[in-house]
Amino acid sequence: MQTLPLRLAPGQDLRSVLEAVLIEHGVSAAFVLQGIGSLSLAQLRFAGAKQATELRGDLEILTLAGSLSADGAHLHMTVADAQGCVLGGHVAPGCIVRTTAELLVALLPEHRFVREPDAVSGFDELVITPQRRPDGI
Numbered sequence: 001m002q003t004l005p006l007r008l009a010p011g012q013d014l015r016s017v018l019e020a021v022l023i024e025h026g027v028s029a030a031f032v033l034q035g036i037g038s039l040s041l042a043q044l045r046f047a048g049a050k051q052a053t054e055l056r057g058d059l060e061i062l063t064l065a066g067s068l069s070a071d072g073a074h075l076h077m078t079v080a081d082a083q084g085c086v087l088g089g090h091v092a093p094g095c096i097v098r099t100t101a102e103l104l105v106a107l108l109p110e111h112r113f114v115r116e117p118d119a120v121s122g123f124d125e126l127v128i129t130p131q132r133r134p135d136g137i
Contacts, residue, residue, distance in 0.1 A: 001106050004030075008037070008101035014064075015093050019073050021105055028070050028131065029111040035064030035077070037101030042079050044089035052092035058082045061101060066091070067126055068105070069113035074126065 004025070008017055014035075022030060039059040043052040059079040066075030077095070078088035111131055118125035 001108055003033075004105040004107055006101075006103040006105060008097045008103065010097055010099060012097045012101070013093065014039070014095040014097060014101055015073055015075065015091055018068055018075070018103070018105070021107075022068055022070060025107055027107045027109045029108040029113040029128070030068040031106045031108070032064060032066050032068065032073075032075060033104045033106050035061055035101060035103040037061045037103075038098040039079060039095055039101075040098040041094060041096040042077070043092035043094040044077065044079070044087060045092050046087075046089040049089075052090075052094075054094075055079065055081070055087065058098065062086065063088075064091070064101075064103065067113060069115060069126070071113075071115040071124070074115075 042055040042059050045052040059081055062078040062080055064077045066073060075091035077091045078086055080086045112129045114127050115124040116127050
């Protein structure tokens with residue numbers, strides 16, 4: 001495992017940046033271990049919902065975690081608004097950094113993550129397979 005600290009700047013799309021990490025680093029598996037910061041716009045899909053809900057305003061990222069694969073990101077986040085109300089859910093595209101986002105990503109070059117249909121859940125679920133390292137070991 002290789003850890004990768006990241007700092008996102010105002011205006012960046014949180015999910016887009018994280019999805020680009022795999023390509024930039026030539027790996028096919030990673031985890032977001034933690035993230036904090038602020039957003040001006042959050043797109044969260046709540047449990048059981050079909051569509052994301054848009055949240056606007058001064059939002060603090062309290063937690064951010066999830067997996068990254070070539071098939072996309074599976075991220076969960078909790079945010080608090082200016083009144084301290086907390087909401088959380090699946091991170092959809094369109095979460096825009098307000099002042100900063102500080103993230104810690106774990107790159108997993110010895111693994112490959114893909115998402116495949118799961119008969120039990122009915123969703124595309126994570127499939128983990130070992131992968132040879134670039135040095136052949």
